[in-house]
Amino acid sequence: MQNQLLFPLPRRAIGLLASLLLLAGCSVAPTYQKPSVATPAAFKEAPATDAAWKPAEPADQLPRGDWWSVFHDPQLDRLERDAVEANPNLVAAAAxxxxxxALEQSAHAARLPQVGVGFGPTRQRPSPASQGLAADADTRSTTLWRGQATVAYEVDLFGRLSGTEDAARLDTERNEALFGATLLALQADVAQAYFLIRELDAAQALYVDTVKLRSDTLRLLQRRFDEGDIDELDLARARSELAAARSESLGLARQRAVAEHALAILLGKPPAEFSLPAQPLARMAIPVPAGLPSALLERRPDIAAAERAMAAANARIGVAQAAWFPRLALTGALGYEAGGLGDLFKYASRSFVLGPLVGTALSLPVFDGGARQAGLDQARAAYAEDSARYRQTVLQAFREVEDNLAGLRLLGEQHGEQDQAVAAAERAARLARLQYREGAVSYLNVLDAERSVLQQQRTAVSLDGERARATVNLIRALGGGWTAAAPQAAINGPARGG
Incomplete structure (x- = not known):
């Protein structure tokens, strides 16, 4: 192959090239605007606030801190740390x-010049026609050695490359937000599982006391039966109630084992390597500040992820539109070439090539069977889908906050009524036992009264667990933290036993 020489470019070509270079960096992407979402001035289920309304802006990067510390439970603090260190889902989200x-870095690299080096021979035999010889002329085969550096650079006309890089950057931000959502979900799930176990421990404590009480009652009735004071019916009923209480206790133990296994998986541990000592749940009341919908929901990482997915889709519309415009690729090679390896790096063997060896520098497809239009339609449809998904995410966030605000408010009222129910049932049981000893009522009245006490106590313990979990759910729905100082937990003591 003969050395290619650089010829002066015509003035028109120079002018065209200069005009194209001026277009570098110009983008045809539509201007992105954050969608407007109907945001209420305040939460329906929250106390009224005098704060002014403001539009929501994603603030998921702000630190949330250890929000679970408001429960003042060292055991929960340790479990949360263990989960963050070893949970497989969190590791997958980080990956x-x-x-x-990495994809963002790759998109950025596409905007930079690509430089390479090469070395090697080329064996070739030119045709007689290419040399201006007769068709039957004999041409010799030659070997051409090359050692050169190559450079390739695509001018970013109409923002195709910058749009791709912007979309990749927004995808990275979306994945950062999704990582935050996974982390928040993990922390909330650990707290939920922990409080479920504590609720079951509190219920188990009730049954321990109940089994002891009914065992003592059975021994008393056995003595009275042996002495002939009562018939066998009361004794059989006492035995039935004791067996039923033991059965319920075993059922609670089974539920606790399953809950403990689930917590172990959240911590990234095999169930066989994890156990949690029994500790009944204490009643707690933590005032979680709801604030303004626009101020707190903007911290939710899932909303931030949905918004950035929509922004990335908007950038990809520009990339699809840029496919309708010309592409300019600048290429060149500089180095040495010679017929023999010994002459390769001599001064006289210098050579360069400016422009593509194959094809043209400026290219524009004329007919592609509708591929570019299909790509543009797909990008616009993807943006519409992400826009709808963003609005749905916001609506779902509003619902979750309202649900948990209403749940906590009503649970607080329900606790007051349930405490009265427990107190009334305990008094009725004391009166039934007193009247039975005096012979005024049958033992069946005592059993009914004691069943009522246990049922009301179980309901109270269940409400304690629901309140703790609803508090965790509300914190999760609000994005996992507060902009003000964290509230202090009000601990009223353990659930009352029978």
């Missing part, structure tokens, strides 16, 4: 974030 960052 997805790493992939997104």
């Amino acid at each position: 997805r974030l790493g992939q997104a960052r």
Whole structure:
């Protein structure tokens, strides 16, 4: 192959090239605007606030701190730390974030010049026609050695490359937000599982006391039966109630084992390597500040992720539109070429090539069977889908906050009524036992009264667990933290036993 020489470019070509270079960086992407979402001035289920309304802006990068510390439970603090260190789902989310960052770097690299080096021979035999010889002329085969550096650079006309990089950057931000959502979900799930176990411990404590009480009652009735004071019916009923209480206690133990296994998986541990000592749940009341919908919901990482997915889709519309415009690729090679390896790096063997060896520098497809239009339609449809998904995410967030605000408010009222129910049932049981000893009522009245006490106590313990979990759910729905100082927990003591 003969050395290619650089010829002066015509003035028109120079002018065209200069005009195209001026277009570098110009984007045809539509201007992105954050969608407007109907935001209420205040939560329906929250106390009235005098704060002014403001539009929501994603603030998921702000630190949330250890929000679970408001429960003042060292055991929960330790479990949360263990989960963050070893949970497989969190590790997978971190890996997805790493992939997104690598793709962003790849998109950025596409905007930079690509430089390479090469070395090697080329064996060739030119045709007689290419040499201006007769068709039957004999041409010799030659070997051409090359050692050169190559450079390739695509001018970013109409923002195709910058749009791709912007979309990759927004995808990275979306994955960062999704990592935050996974982390928040993990922390909330650990707290939920922990409080479920504590609720079951509190219920188990009730049954321990109940089994002891009914065992003592059975021994008393056995003595009275042996002495002939009562018939066998009361004794049989006492035995039935004791067996039923033991059965319920075993059922609670089974539920606790399953809950403990689920918590172990959240911590990234095999169930066989994890156990949690029994500790009945204490009643708690934690005032969680709801604030303004626009101020607190903007901290939810899932909303931030949905918004950034929509922004990335908007950038990809620009990439699809840029496919309708010309592409300019600048290429060149500089180095040495010679017929023999010994002459390769001599001064006289210098050579360069400016422009593509194959094809043209400026290209524009004329007919593609509708591929570009299909790509643009797909990008616009993806943006519409992400926009709808964003609005649905916001609506779902409003619902979750309202649900948990209403749940906590009504649970607080229900607790007051339930405490009265427990107190009334305990008094009725004391009166039934007193009247039975005096012979005024049958033992069946005593059993009914004691069943009522246990049922009301179980309901109270269940409400304690629901209140703790609803508090966790509300914190999760609000994004996992507060902009003001964290509230203090009001601990009223353990659930009352029978």
